Amino acid sequence: TPLVAGLDTARSAGLFEAACKLIPGGVNSTARATWSGWSPYPLFVESGQGSRLTDVDGNEYIDYLLGLGPMLLGHRPPRVTQAVVDFIQSRGTVFALPTADEARLAEKIVAAVPSVEQVRLCNTGTEAVLYATRLARAFTKRNKIIRFEGMYHGFSDGVYWSKHPSIAKAGPDDRPVAVPQGPGMPKGVEENLLILPWNDPQALADAIAREGDSIAAVLTEPVMCNTGCILPRPGYLEAMRELTRERGIVLIFDEVITGFRLGLAGAQGRLGVTPDLSVFAKGIGGGFPVAAMGGRADIMALVANGTVSMAGTYSANGIAISAANAALDELATPGLYEKLDAVSDELRLGLGKVLSEAGLPAYVVGLGPLMQVWFAKEEIHNYRDAERRADQDIFRRWWQGMLERGVLFHPGAYENLFVSTAHTREDVAATLAAAKQVAADLARS
Numbered sequence: 001t002p003l004v005a006g007l008d009t010a011r012s013a014g015l016f017e018a019a020c021k022l023i024p025g026g027v028n029s030t031a032r033a034t035w036s037g038w039s040p041y042p043l044f045v046e047s048g049q050g051s052r053l054t055d056v057d058g059n060e061y062i063d064y065l066l067g068l069g070p071m072l073l074g075h076r077p078p079r080v081t082q083a084v085v086d087f088i089q090s091r092g093t094v095f096a097l098p099t100a101d102e103a104r105l106a107e108k109i110v111a112a113v114p115s116v117e118q119v120r121l122c123n124t125g126t127e128a129v130l131y132a133t134r135l136a137r138a139f140t141k142r143n144k145i146i147r148f149e150g151m152y153h154g155f156s157d158g159v160y161w162s163k164h165p166s167i168a169k170a171g172p173d174d175r176p177v178a179v180p181q182g183p184g185m186p187k188g189v190e191e192n193l194l195i196l197p198w199n200d201p202q203a204l205a206d207a208i209a210r211e212g213d214s215i216a217a218v219l220t221e222p223v224m225c226n227t228g229c230i231l232p233r234p235g236y237l238e239a240m241r242e243l244t245r246e247r248g249i250v251l252i253f254d255e256v257i258t259g260f261r262l263g264l265a266g267a268q269g270r271l272g273v274t275p276d277l278s279v280f281a282k283g284i285g286g287g288f289p290v291a292a293m294g295g296r297a298d299i300m301a302l303v304a305n306g307t308v309s310m311a312g313t314y315s316a317n318g319i320a321i322s323a324a325n326a327a328l329d330e331l332a333t334p335g336l337y338e339k340l341d342a343v344s345d346e347l348r349l350g351l352g353k354v355l356s357e358a359g360l361p362a363y364v365v366g367l368g369p370l371m372q373v374w375f376a377k378e379e380i381h382n383y384r385d386a387e388r389r390a391d392q393d394i395f396r397r398w399w400q401g402m403l404e405r406g407v408l409f410h411p412g413a414y415e416n417l418f419v420s421t422a423h424t425r426e427d428v429a430a431t432l433a434a435a436k437q438v439a440a441d442l443a444r445s
């Protein structure tokens with residue numbers, strides 16, 4: 001059976017079959033796998049340009065997948081591409097010695113994000129989170145990390161727990177138990193984790209009252225982006241800030257998705273809550289692998305004096321540094337975020353209108369160029385709400401209908417739609433026209 005009836009994706013199907021003989025599951029990351037929604041096979045990509053992506057069968061899509069976030073400036077952003085080409089042609093890639101460009105990049109990050117006094121660079125969000133949690137443990141001399149059900153902080157052993165557990169096996173709503181992502185996670189790690197429902201200040205206050213003296217860090221996305229898009233309830237992040245400050249717990253914002261997307265100062269700037277440490281990745285590299293971990297100078301001092309080791313052959317390599325320097329220069333263009341938000345708002349409000357006018361029980365949640373459609377009758381504030389209230393079957397048909405009409409996003413209801421600076425009002429208008437047809441079909445069936 002084809003990926004979507006009515007769309008010729010035969011070459012993708014053939015390439016997938018061949019790839020499966022050599023690559024387990026045919027893909028190199030879980031979010032592209034059949035079990036993540038790309039069933040019976042993922043699209044194989046020929047190329048991307050700006051807001052568009054072309055698959056190997058020659059179908060062109062308006063791309064809201066955007067590489068799961070990194071292509072904030074669209075595909076092949078000219079300034080970033082040119083900077084990388086220039087750097088690798090004229091200077092090199094890896095030296096195992098610093099370059100002046102690293103400090104220039106650090107200066108831009110520090111200037112953009114007030115809570116970041118110092119910053120270390122690495123390659124992926126997974127790495128940056130691992131560093132942040134290790135640093136928090138070293139700084140506080142405590143062991144436990146609070147993390148929230150439904151979030152994702154990379155695939156390392158210490159945090160790849162309770163992303164999307166079966167709630168039948170995950171304990172009571174207010175005191176979830178830690179559920180490993182799968183087999184192979186070392187036993188005992190969960191003793192250093194405390195899993196909580198998000199958006200529940202009482203559950204957090206109770207946990208900190210019970211175990212505050214052994215809690216090193218609260219690790220959270222400031223906007224939940226790994227169970228669809230869920231906004232913090234008014235006052236929740238502020239309560240989190242207060243509760244952690246009172247007990248000397250390090251507050252870590254995982255801004256891998258939100259950072260440099262919701263504004264130059266990320267979600268923390270937009271929502272006005274200041275963490276102790278922050279992690280950035282997808283927003284800063286213009287599509288190239290680069291990540292950053294930074295925050296309070298007194299905490300970062302443990303890295304400065306060698307107490308906490310952060311290593312990496314490829315950290316701050318020439319490609320990453322030249323790409324991020326160019327991307328951040330581009331993002332500093334006056335009016336860029338205002339325009340990005342305006343185009344995104346048009347999409348978010350437009351989709352909401354189309355779905356409600358069709359009479360579907362659906363709404364769109366998001367902030368700026370980050371959003372997701374929920375097919376649900378009631379509001380969703382955390383992972384268990386989503387599990388209980390969101391209709392995954394309608395979401396799938398919505399995704400299929402949109403793909404058939406040339407609009408690409410991830411087939412998973414727990415992923416996001418991303419808008420880039422390359423998306424135009426014309427792209428949005430075309431997307432809404434497609435959505436209108438799909439919504440009408442869904443309402444009829």
Ligand code: PMP
Binds near residue numbers: 125256
């Ligand atoms: N944190 C968050 C919030 C993420 O969404 C992701 C990736 N989707 C990561 C961390 C891991 O980043 P990476 O894939 O670069 O390791």
